[in-house]
Amino acid sequence: MPKTQPSLDPTDLGILRALVADSTLTNKAIAARLGLAESTCAYRLRMMRDAGVILGSRVTLNLSALGFPIQAIIKVRLGSHDAAHVTTLYTKLTQIPGVIQAFHVAGEDDFHLHVAVENPEALRDMVLQHITVNRVVRQTETQLIFEARDGVGVLAQ
Helix, strand or coil, rough: CCCCCCCCCCHHHHHHHHHHHCCCCCCCHHHHCCCCCCCHHHHHHHHHHHHCCCCCCCCCCCCCCCCEEEEEEEEECCCCCHHHHHHHHHHHHHCCEEEEEEEEEECCCCEEEEEEEEHHHHHHEEEEEEECCCCEEEEEEECCCCCCCCCCCCCCC
């Protein structure tokens, strides 16, 4: 059963903005920043997690420092749009080592994969050994990422 979305007030939005800016903030730090009682802040955080507003937290990795200096977007077009084929391929694409995120998209392409690899040969091998080997894949196009920057997000003021 889908969770009902709570109506978020300015305090809830302030908590979310604080977490988006720094997901390592403790409940105590958020409460102090917003002038809230720690118990109030903890309750609101728990309610937003339970309602599915907060889905977790992430660590941002320096991919170059980890030995993966090449990032790319691989566009994937399918020859068949049978629901079972699409679902099966989507699952396979997310399981390829080096895939950071997979997007099922509308338009000319069917999937966009954000990937990180060690070198150009690894990028080629990813495409040839993991993507185009799927019979439903009709075409791929690879675009190198020169630089990536985060946007201000949906809670920007």
